[in-house]
Amino acid sequence: MNVIKFGGSSLASGEQLKKVLKIILDDPNRKIVVVSAPGKRSSKDKKVTDLLISLGTAALQGQDIEEKIEKVLSRYRIIAEELELDSMIIKEIKANLLLLVNGDKIASDYYLDAFKASGEDNNAKLIAAYFNKEGLPARYVNPREAGLYVTEEPGNAQILAESYTNLYELRKIKEIIIFPGFFGYTKSGKICTFSRGGSDITGAILANGVQASLYENFTDVDAIYVANPSVVTNPCGIKELTYREMRELSYAGFSVLHDEALYPAFKQGIPVQIKNTNNPKAPGTIILKKRQLTNQEVVGIASSNGFCSIYIEKYLMNREIGFGRRVLEILEDQKVSYEHMPSGIDDLTIILRENQLSTEGHHLLVSRLKNELSADSVVVESNLALIMIVGEGMRQNSGTMSKAATALTRNHINIEMVNQGASEVSFMFGISADQEEQAIKALYHAFFE
Numbered sequence: 463m464n465v466i467k468f469g470g471s472s473l474a475s476g477e478q479l480k481k482v483l484k485i486i487l488d489d490p491n492r493k494i495v496v497v498s499a500p501g502k503r504s505s506k507d508k509k510v511t512d513l514l515i516s517l518g519t520a521a522l523q524g525q526d527i528e529e530k531i532e533k534v535l536s537r538y539r540i541i542a543e544e545l546e547l548d549s550m551i552i553k554e555i556k557a558n559l560l561l562l563v564n565g566d567k568i569a570s571d572y573y574l575d576a577f578k579a580s581g582e583d584n585n586a587k588l589i590a591a592y593f594n595k596e597g598l599p600a601r602y603v604n605p606r607e608a609g610l611y612v613t614e615e616p617g618n619a620q621i622l623a624e625s626y627t628n629l630y631e632l633r634k635i636k637e638i639i640i641f642p643g644f645f646g647y648t649k650s651g652k653i654c655t656f657s658r659g660g661s662d663i664t665g666a667i668l669a670n671g672v673q674a675s676l677y678e679n680f681t682d683v684d685a686i687y688v689a690n691p692s693v694v695t696n697p698c699g700i701k702e703l704t705y706r707e708m709r710e711l712s713y714a715g716f717s718v719l720h721d722e723a724l725y726p727a728f729k730q731g732i733p734v735q736i737k738n739t740n741n742p743k744a745p746g747t748i749i750l751k752k753r754q755l756t757n758q759e760v761v762g763i764a765s766s767n768g769f770c771s772i773y774i775e776k777y778l779m780n781r782e783i784g785f786g787r788r789v790l791e792i793l794e795d796q797k798v799s800y801e802h803m804p805s806g807i808d809d810l811t812i813i814l815r816e817n818q819l820s821t822e823g824h825h826l827l828v829s830r831l832k833n834e835l836s837a838d839s840v841v842v843e844s845n846l847a848l849i850m851i852v853g854e855g856m857r858q859n860s861g862t863m864s865k866a867a868t869a870l871t872r873n874h875i876n877i878e879m880v881n882q883g884a885s886e887v888s889f890m891f892g893i894s895a896d897q898e899e900q901a902i903k904a905l906y907h908a909f910f911e
């Protein structure tokens with residue numbers, strides 16, 4: 463049994479849904495279909511999720527919402543008309559949106575999450591109606607009915623372990639299951655979404671729960687490429703990746719798969735295959751526990767920006783018992799999570815996501831670090847990009863880091879920070895965000911051309 467997830471780009475129009483139906487009919491193992499909300503039809507278009515966030519925010523602020531409701535509805539209406547579906551489905555979606563508008567506004571995060579989740583929920587109902595009309599028995603299943611329970615963290619929910627046993631029961635359903643991605647229910651019955659792009663997570667959770675033999679993730683590219691295709695022209699595609707490699711790459715910027723979507727599949731050893739809805743014959747990329755190592759030391763180069771570094775210097779830091787703990791306590795107290803913490807003898811650097819801190823929060827954190835740790839200096843640098851170079855083959859090869867550093871130096875890119883874990887599956891450079899694209903191109907040239 464396969465779990466098959468379609469992203470927003472695969473569900474953006476009636477024409478796309480016809481391709482989806484054909485893909486399901488092509489393989490009888492494709493039993494559980496996880497769907498996103500309709501995505502962009504072109505680069506200038508808006509995702510339904512973004513339209514819903516705008517609608518929910520306006521409703522929260524008591525603004526006029528008629529036009530915003532119409533924007534959401536028209537996306538579904540166009541799809542329903544293209545597929546010649548009964549117009550009743552659009553009436554139902556409108557009724558659902560009006561119900562949400564009248565929901566409880568006191569807990570604003572939950573109010574907004576219910577809007578966001580409706581994008582996938584209404585789409586799943588529409589897709590089930592379409593499949594049935596075309597003679598393929600399909601059943602819409604709601605995450606509450608299936609027992610998909612999550613933590614009480616709106617916009618950033620985590621799965622509760624008991625869900626996996628509940629989801630196993632889905633195996634008993636005879637029809638093709640159409641399951642909305644991106645959200646679950648808290649134990650108190652509230653809707654909570656995963657972080658953005660989280661339908662990938664739902665797919666992986668279902669694959670784990672039903673013990674699928676394969677988790678297929680259909681998107682709009684022929685493969686995972688060795689570098690972001692919007693930065694490098696025609697990058698090479700990757701045939702096989704290990705879970706570890708993909709975890710590092712998706713964390714560091716390969717948005718093609720959500721970085722939290724690997725763990726549930728990895729726990730059950732379920733292979734994850736990335737495929738193209740617009741070209742399903744292309745073999746795509748398969749993500750597995752182990753892969754055949756080639757003599758290529760690097761498999762991918764990812765990057766993301768929006769980071770800052772806080773450099774703390776104190777003479778004899780290495781001798782001060784509990785220094786690291788005190789740094790972490792201050793971060794915890796300020797409700798800030800850190801990404802990396804490379805250190806020297808008398809100094810350490812904390813790498814953070816910049817968007818966690820307001821200007822005020824930033825100043826408070828720095829002054830607490832300086833005063834409570836009696837540091838000699840605390841220096842903040844913003845506008846950082848992290849470049850991650852990944853490959854299991856690095857362990858067998860020497861000189862990978864020097865090759866990468868040389869490529870950056872030749873292109874006049876200053877390396878502000880280096881971090882390499884003991885696992886030797888990846889290493890990371892911190893550079894100025896202004897040079898991010900240039901760095902990816904230089905590294906692509908060094909390793910793949």
Ligand SMILES: Nc1ncnc2c1ncn2[C@@H]1O[C@H](COP(=O)(O)OP(=O)(O)O)[C@@H](O)[C@H]1O
Pocket residue numbers: 468469470471472498501659680681682683685686687688689690691692715716717718719
């Ligand atoms: N290394 C990469 N390989 C393939 N695609 C990538 C990579 N890095 C970023 N992407 C982007 O990921 C996109 C697919 O992910 P996403 O937009 O979330 O699709 P979906 O609509 O299927 O959820 C691609 O169109 C591509 O622009």
Ligand SMILES: N[C@@H](CC(=O)OP(=O)(O)O)C(=O)O
Pocket residue numbers: 468469470471498499501509511512581643644657658659660661662
């Ligand atoms: N629709 C949600 C969840 C999702 O996963 O979408 P997509 O598959 O289009 O990335 C979002 O935009 O965040």
